[in-house]
Amino acid sequence: xxxxxxxxxxxxxxxxxxxxxxxxxxxxxxxxxxxxxxxxxxxxxxxxxxxxxxxxxxxxxxxxxxxxxxxxxxxxxxxxxxxxxxxxxxxxxxxxxxxxxxxxxxxxxxxxxxxxxxxxxxxxxxxxxxxxxxxxxxxxxxxxxxxxxxxxxxxxxxxxxxxxxxxxxxxxxxxxxxxxxxxxxxxxxxxxxxxxxxxxxxxxxxxxxxxxxxxxxxxxxxxxxxxxxxxxxxxx
Ligand code: F6R
Numbered sequence: 319x320x321x322x323x324x325x326x327x328x329x330x331x332x333x334x335x336x337x338x339x340x341x342x343x344x345x346x347x348x349x350x351x352x353x354x355x356x357x358x359x360x361x362x363x364x365x366x367x368x369x370x371x372x373x374x375x376x377x378x379x380x381x382x383x384x385x386x387x388x389x390x391x392x393x394x395x396x397x398x399x400x401x402x403x404x405x406x407x408x409x410x411x412x413x414x415x416x417x418x419x420x421x422x423x424x425x426x427x428x429x430x431x432x433x434x435x436x437x438x439x440x441x442x443x444x445x446x447x448x449x450x451x452x453x454x455x456x457x458x459x460x461x462x463x464x465x466x467x468x469x470x471x472x473x474x475x476x477x478x479x480x481x482x483x484x485x486x487x488x489x490x491x492x493x494x495x496x497x498x499x500x501x502x503x504x505x506x507x508x509x510x511x512x513x514x515x516x517x518x519x520x521x522x523x524x525x526x527x528x529x530x531x532x533x534x535x536x537x538x539x540x541x542x543x544x545x546x547x548x549x550x551x552x553x554x
Contacts, residue, residue: 377412460505527539
């Protein structure tokens with residue numbers, strides 16, 4: 319594992335964007351695993367800037383997102399599909415039909431989960447998975463549990479996650495209680511993992527996740543067993 323500490327969100331974002339750009343240049347038809355949340359917004363902006371400068375071509379790539387709230391339509395402003403459109407997809411030449419986000423409104427969510435895993439497998443797996451980390455150690459929405467769950471699954475969000483995500487909604491009551499998340503299987507099978515985190519509040523959980531015990535109580539700790547993980551952390 320490479321653990322890189324930088325001194326600003328901008329540097330974290332630029333470094334992350336450079337690694338994603340390197341993946342795209344090395345293998346234009348790659349599969350990018352993408353995340354939402356506040357951590358990757360700067361990296362996505364840096365990718366958009368590079369694309370606008372004519373340095374980055376997404377036309378052969380495919381993306382698979384980690385998660386989506388249950389019950390939110392893709393058009394809902396707080397859905398993760400909408401987040402991805404606004405923060406990346408609407409501004410680069412990644413064909414929309416090759417951007418995959420779980421469908422949180424699927425009538426049969428179990429089937430949606432199975433099909434999401436089948437899709438990732440049919441794409442040949444993920445080349446580079448971008449991750450953030452929750453204050454409780456979640457990655458995607460794999461929340462602390464007594465076991466690591468491999469497949470894509472429906473999860474009940476923990477109180478701390480609901481509280482943390484309330485900032486994006488008008489009130490905490492509006493935050494969906496459930497989400498569909500890629501499981502630890504597809505994440506761990508990604509060929510490269512890039513986790514970015516910023517802010518002093520994330521320091522303790524990063525310490526636990528990357529230098530503590532490997533335990534499903536800290537889902538991100540499983541990444542210690544992955545052969546190619548880069549963590550970029552900015553305390554400010
Ligand atoms: C979002 C996701 C989550 C976030 C995590 C950190 O797709 O998978 O695991 O990465 O909740 O969120 P931020 O970046 O907002 O602190």
